[in-house]
Amino acid sequence: MKLNWGTGIVLAFIVFISFIMYFIITMNVNDKYDHDLVTEDYYGEELVYQNDIEKLKNSKKLTENIGYEKTAEGLKIVFPKNLEYKKITGKVFLYRPSNKQLDFESIISLSNPYLLIPNNRLVDGRWNIKIDWQYNGISYLYKKSINY
Structure with a gap:
């Protein structure tokens, strides 16, 4: 042929x-x-993003910001030492980019100057952490990508 x-x-x-x-x-x-979107209500989140920018500016004005460390018990989120930790309120949101089912949110209720997220809630790998917190009527925001 x-x-x-x-x-x-x-x-x-x-x-x-x-x-x-x-x-x-x-x-x-x-x-x-x-792959999923970062958030289900993407456009609604975009409309309130200016609030997040203001909270981030407030966080930069602090003399000491939030820190974290990996311990044997889990992820230890340490709040600034110069603040009275019992007056701190807010939420911690951990987002797992690779698996939506592992995402979770926790309310900040401190009895120590740190918040401990237990190991059984976290899987090894990359996490995006977002801490939206208030102290004396001022709102702050802490965002970080971490490898656990």
């Missing part, structure tokens, strides 16, 4: 379309390629 230009072009189109169909089906079926 002789291969002419018309047959070659049709075969090239068939191979190209087959590759594209394979690619589309693989991306839709394989869980390895399943």
Whole structure:
């Protein structure tokens, strides 16, 4: 059988379309390629982002900011020592970029100048931590990407 230009072009189109169909089906079926948005209400979050900017500015004005350390018990979030820790309120949100089911939020209720997140709540890998906290009526925000 002789291969002419018309047959070659049709075969090239068939191979190209087959590759594209394979690619589309693989991306839709394989869980390895399943990624979620950072937040479900993306546009609603964007509208209140100016508040976050103000809270971040307040955090930069502090003489000492929040710190963290990995201990045998878990992740220890240490609040500034010059503040009275019993007056600190707010929320801690830990976001796992690779698995939405591991995300969790915790309310800040301190009996020590630090907050301990136990090891059983955290899986090794990358976490985005967001601490939205208040002290004496002023709101602060701490954001950090950590490897646990």
